[in-house]
Amino acid sequence: MISDDILFSPISELSRILKRGKLSPVELTQAYLKRIERFSPRLNAFVTVTRELALEQAQQAERELIAGLYRGPLHGIPYAAKDLFAVKGYPTTWGAKPYAAQRIDEDATVIAKLRDAGAILLGKAAMSELAGGPPTASATGACRTPWDTTRWSGGSSSGSGAAVAAGLCAFALGTETWGSIMTPSSFCGITGLRPTFGRISRAGAMALSWTMDKVGPMCRTAMDCAAVLAVLHGKDDADAMTVRAPFKVTFTKARELVRAFRVGFVREDYAQWGEPDVAAAFTNALEVFKTLGIEATEVTLPDYPYETIAATIIAAEEASAFESLVRAGKVAGILDPDRRGELLGAQVISATDYLRCQRMRTLICRDIAELFTRYDIILGSSTLQCAPPIEASMAEIFGGGNTIEAVENLVGLPAVSVPCGFNSRNLPIGLKIIGRPFREADVLHMAHVYQSVTEWHRRRPRV
Amino acid sequence: MQTLTRRTFTKTVLGALPLMHESLRQVQSEEAKSVVHLPERVAGYLMTPEERRLALTFLENHEKNLQPLRDRELPNSLAPSFVFASPIIKGEEGAAGK
Numbered sequence: 273m274i275s276d277d278i279l280f281s282p283i284s285e286l287s288r289i290l291k292r293g294k295l296s297p298v299e300l301t302q303a304y305l306k307r308i309e310r311f312s313p314r315l316n317a318f319v320t321v322t323r324e325l326a327l328e329q330a331q332q333a334e335r336e337l338i339a340g341l342y343r344g345p346l347h348g349i350p351y352a353a354k355d356l357f358a359v360k361g362y363p364t365t366w367g368a369k370p371y372a373a374q375r376i377d378e379d380a381t382v383i384a385k386l387r388d389a390g391a392i393l394l395g396k397a398a399m400s401e402l403a404g405g406p407p408t409a410s411a412t413g414a415c416r417t418p419w420d421t422t423r424w425s426g427g428s429s430s431g432s433g434a435a436v437a438a439g440l441c442a443f444a445l446g447t448e449t450w451g452s453i454m455t456p457s458s459f460c461g462i463t464g465l466r467p468t469f470g471r472i473s474r475a476g477a478m479a480l481s482w483t484m485d486k487v488g489p490m491c492r493t494a495m496d497c498a499a500v501l502a503v504l505h506g507k508d509d510a511d512a513m514t515v516r517a518p519f520k521v522t523f524t525k526a527r528e529l530v531r532a533f534r535v536g537f538v539r540e541d542y543a544q545w546g547e548p549d550v551a552a553a554f555t556n557a558l559e560v561f562k563t564l565g566i567e568a569t570e571v572t573l574p575d576y577p578y579e580t581i582a583a584t585i586i587a588a589e590e591a592s593a594f595e596s597l598v599r600a601g602k603v604a605g606i607l608d609p610d611r612r613g614e615l616l617g618a619q620v621i622s623a624t625d626y627l628r629c630q631r632m633r634t635l636i637c638r639d640i641a642e643l644f645t646r647y648d649i650i651l652g653s654s655t656l657q658c659a660p661p662i663e664a665s666m667a668e669i670f671g672g673g674n675t676i677e678a679v680e681n682l683v684g685l686p687a688v689s690v691p692c693g694f695n696s697r698n699l700p701i702g703l704k705i706i707g708r709p710f711r712e713a714d715v716l717h718m719a720h721v722y723q724s725v726t727e728w729h730r731r732r733p734r735v
Numbered sequence: 736m737q738t739l740t741r742r743t744f745t746k747t748v749l750g751a752l753p754l755m756h757e758s759l760r761q762v763q764s765e766e767a768k769s770v771v772h773l774p775e776r777v778a779g780y781l782m783t784p785e786e787r788r789l790a791l792t793f794l795e796n797h798e799k800n801l802q803p804l805r806d807r808e809l810p811n812s813l814a815p816s817f818v819f820a821s822p823i824i825k826g827e828e829g830a831a832g833k
Contacts, residue, residue, distance in 0.1 A: 483816075483817050577800070577803065577804060580800040580801065580803075580804060581804070583800070584797065584800075584801065587793075587797070595778045598777060598778040598780050599778040599779050599780055600780075601780050603780075603786065604783075604786075609789055610789070610792075610793070612786065612789050613786075613788075613789030613790050613792050613793040614793045616777055616780075616782060616786055616789065616790035616793070617773070617777075617789070617790035617792075617793035617794040617797070618793065618797075619778050620772075620773060620774065620777060620794070621797065625797075625801055625805075627815055628801075628805065628809065629804070630815030630816055630817060631809055631813045631814065631815050631816075632804065632807075632809070633815070633816045634813060634814060634815060634816040635813070637816055
């Protein structure tokens with residue numbers, strides 16, 4: 273019998289034991305499937321479990337490993353994918369009732385890349401409907417954080433966060449347009465990477481906003497995120513926004529490397545928008561870096577209405593992306609009334625308003641690029657609160673603060689969220705490490721160094 | 736499926752008409768006060784009164800938020816970021832196009 277210790281192991285550890293033949297990919301896959309069967313219903317973490325495919329891929333991995341054909345660190349590693357990635361032969365629901373029966377007869381580029389790397393797909397993880405909305409706005413019901421099942425796992429990569437945190441898979445794929453990897457990583461106490469815009473192909477993934485959608489791994493450690501990104505990054509002709517840019521990270525001499533970084537931090541108004549425990553955890557994280565010889569200085573962001581610009585761009589692009597849903601009169605199937613209003617109302621956002629926001633985005637990109645000539649890394653809180661109750665509204669969860677989140681997503685900067693503490697209710701708190709474009713290695717090094725001197729990422733919830 | 740007899744039709748569909756008219760009147764009255772213009776149909780779809788109300792709420796917020804941006808003068812040469820850059824912002828490695 274495979275112990276929980278194994279199922280909660282990072283990819284690097286699982287990979288080592290699989291390669292040595294101490295553990296079989298089939299046994300590991302069966303153990304995760306059993307755990308999914310036991311715990312997923314409590315969490316609403318999975319929409320579809322791809323059992324047959326998982327066992328088939330596990331058997332293939334086992335045959336190959338025995339034959340000495342090693343495909344790399346993800347060979348034989350079981351994972352989950354947010355249900356907006358197309359997987360041939362299985363439904364792809366986008367978390368929304370109008371698409372409950374949708375089947376897309378192809379594999380998304382990331383699914384194909386992971387298959388070729390020998391990874392094993394356990395299932396499709398739950399998500400907020402059409403990648404947005406409050407906790408209850410999901411066709412499969414609110415997804416719960418394993419730290420407290422009366423509370424939300426975050427969105428929109430809800431199931432990806434919950435599944436990794438509950439030990440239902442070794443890692444998961446998520447996507448972010450505006451906070452959808454950072455938020456569930458924070459609420460679930462896991463390590464999530466949102467790469468630079470254009471780093472990972474979105475071909476075969478649901479489009480919400482063509483100019484803001486990003487794909488990223490959600491894992492247990494920064495090293496694991498690096499292992500997944502190493503497989504997924506690269507130019508893909510099927511996604512015109514992808515870029516051919518190298519990604520290399522070794523983690524050797526990480527401490528020396530990060531000591532040379534010029535680090536800034538964003539001070540949030542926790543008193544008005546957040547929790548005192550989150551503020552305290554952030555201050556403690558700055559202290560941890562100080563002991564490592566890294567003194568962070570406060571950053572002042574250029575003054576722009578970032579949130580209005582991001583909201584307008586997303587609303588206009590999603591109105592276009594889901595125009596056929598509106599035309600077919602199926603918006604009524606969307607659970608969140610505010611989202612129904614947005615999908616309908618945004619159909620008449622003017623081209624001049626949309627372009628005005630995109631033009632102002634140009635100014636923002638220039639100013640943030642200038643800011644990053646003075647900093648290598650900027651630190652912030654992943655979320656200003658911990659996991660909220662299932663009944664919470666969007667205004668209660670994201671009512672204000674965290675302006676940097678809109679900045680990062682408008683500019684397309686890479687960031688990693690790592691656990692940095694727990695509040696008085698034993699709910700995890702996230703620290704966000706933001707870097708320059710295509711410098712995922714910097715944010716991952718920084719996160720790795722933090723994780724090498726702290727234990728927060730090793731804590732496990734009692735499901 | 737329930738068979739729709741003349742009696743149930745009169746009772747359910749016709750009975751609901753005054754309610755629907757009232758709801759429509761309310762939305763129209765709200766719209767008259769509103770600063771936003773919403774056509775009867777969006778993407779060719781004729782909205783229900785409730786959907787119109789939700790769409791109007793969204794648009795009113797949108798208008799309120801966008802107004803300060805519209806007041807800002809932008810130079811003619813300032814192009815939208817997606818026109819000339821893919822990805823949005825190029826880093827050292829991205830710009831090198833390696």
